Amino acid sequence: xxxxxxxxxxxxxxxxxxxxxxxxxxxxxxxxxxxxxxxxxxxxxxxxxxxxxxxxxxxxxxxxxxxxxxxxxxxxxxxxxxxxxxxxxxxxxxxxxxxxxxxxxxxxxxxxxxxxxxxxxxxxxxxxxxxxxxxxxxxxxxxxxxxxxxxxxxxxxxxxxxxxxxxxxxxxxxxxxxxxxxxxxxxxxxxxxxxxxxxxxxxxxx
Amino acid sequence: xxxxxxxxxxxxxxxxxxxxxxxxxxxxxxxxxxxxxxxxxxxxxxxxxxxxxxxxxxxxxxxxxxxxxxxxxxxxxxxxxxxxxxxxxxxxxxxxxxxxxxxxxxxxxxxxxxxxxxxxxxxxxxxxxxxxxxxxxxxxxxxxxxxxxxxxxxxxxxxxxxxxxxxxxxxxxxxxxxxxxxxxxxxxxxxxxxxxxxxxxxxxxxxxx
Numbered sequence: 001x002x003x004x005x006x007x008x009x010x011x012x013x014x015x016x017x018x019x020x021x022x023x024x025x026x027x028x029x030x031x032x033x034x035x036x037x038x039x040x041x042x043x044x045x046x047x048x049x050x051x052x053x054x055x056x057x058x059x060x061x062x063x064x065x066x067x068x069x070x071x072x073x074x075x076x077x078x079x080x081x082x083x084x085x086x087x088x089x090x091x092x093x094x095x096x097x098x099x100x101x102x103x104x105x106x107x108x109x110x111x112x113x114x115x116x117x118x119x120x121x122x123x124x125x126x127x128x129x130x131x132x133x134x135x136x137x138x139x140x141x142x143x144x145x146x147x148x149x150x151x152x153x154x155x156x157x158x159x160x161x162x163x164x165x166x167x168x169x170x171x172x173x174x175x176x177x178x179x180x181x182x183x184x185x186x187x188x189x190x191x192x193x194x195x196x197x198x199x200x201x202x203x204x205x206x
Numbered sequence: 207x208x209x210x211x212x213x214x215x216x217x218x219x220x221x222x223x224x225x226x227x228x229x230x231x232x233x234x235x236x237x238x239x240x241x242x243x244x245x246x247x248x249x250x251x252x253x254x255x256x257x258x259x260x261x262x263x264x265x266x267x268x269x270x271x272x273x274x275x276x277x278x279x280x281x282x283x284x285x286x287x288x289x290x291x292x293x294x295x296x297x298x299x300x301x302x303x304x305x306x307x308x309x310x311x312x313x314x315x316x317x318x319x320x321x322x323x324x325x326x327x328x329x330x331x332x333x334x335x336x337x338x339x340x341x342x343x344x345x346x347x348x349x350x351x352x353x354x355x356x357x358x359x360x361x362x363x364x365x366x367x368x369x370x371x372x373x374x375x376x377x378x379x380x381x382x383x384x385x386x387x388x389x390x391x392x393x394x395x396x397x398x399x400x401x402x403x404x405x406x407x408x409x410x411x412x413x414x415x
Contacts, residue, residue, distance in 0.1 A: 063308075138368075138409065
């Protein structure tokens with residue numbers, strides 16, 4: 001592949017008027033009473049995969065707003081569900097990981113980890129994600145198998161981080177399908193019950 | 207025209223300020239020494255450092271309306287090509303790190319307990335990073351195969367960002383220099399590609415073959 005192909009970029013939902021500094025790329029938002037899990041993740045998660053940000057339960061809404069458009073992934077360790085969390089997650093494709101017993105009412109089907117080392121291992125695996133040649137680009141966006149850099153596909157990036165899929169309702173499926181179409185990535189959306197996941201598009205479908 | 211890469215230093219202890227400034231000279235960065243947040247903010251109106259070293263404790267500083275947090279906020283909001291090292295005796299405290307992270311999510315920490323040599327070593331390593339066939343050397347960006355040098359400091363920011371896994375947000379004048387760097391990379395046939403991520407964000411990526 002030559003530089004010309006690589007320089008072709010796709011931005012299905014580009015918004016030039018958004019404030020630059022507030023859009024810092026993929027973020028992992030860690031919700032916990034004391035920032036110990038955050039400190040451990042910040043030391044171990046490559047910032048090229050995602051920036052790790054911290055929020056105490058009472059800070060969730062404020063910090064969430066600084067993870068535009070929304071956190072790529074949510075990690076938590078609180079026994080009680082922060083009040084605004086369900087509403088903030090909404091229909092966004094955000095994988096949720098929890099250390100210890102997740103609180104009642106946590107939406108979706110969170111990945112539960114016995115301790116933080118399990119969570120770190122799960123996050124490290126995300127760095128090597130590769131679905132039909134589609135991989136995470138550093139900080140934000142995706143690498144297409146043909147060498148293109150594909151930007152502004154936040155829904156796809158979120159669902160890609162949940163290989164087993166996510167329980168998604170509302171318009172998330174349509175948004176993801178639109179991003180697949182616009183970006184011409186060799187992926188397909190598969191629904192099993194209320195779980196949506198990304199799978200490789202078979203050759204004959206292309 | 208060369209725009210020398212600069213480094214802001216905010217340190218209230220004159221002895222330490224001098225040592226850190228000497229370290230900056232050693233790696234060919236032009237130090238901007240300041241001993242109070244007000245003075246640091248004034249310098250940031252006109253200067254665009256690629257590196258900032260900030261002490262959190264300003265107890266020996268002259269009177270200053272602004273605090274270190276204001277300097278951090280300014281660096282975060284308006285100096286997206288500047289990499290921040292917080293150099294402090296409390297840099298190891300998790301709650302302190304979280305407080306700083308809330309203001310500047312990309313700030314990196316060096317503890318004063320590790321001594322000024324640890325800071326100097328960190329600065330040296332940062333100012334000698336490589337990405338692809340590019341090498342930051344003597345405060346400039348060098349294309350190793352050809353030996354050609356890109357003179358604008360924005361090159362240093364971009365290579366540092368790539369090496370540290372951080373995006374770089376550039377102001378308009380810097381963005382022009384970044385576009386010149388893109389042409390420079392293309393002319394040299396470098397596998398490093400400058401990608402405009404939109405919203406004034408830029409990053410270097412390696413073209414995959």
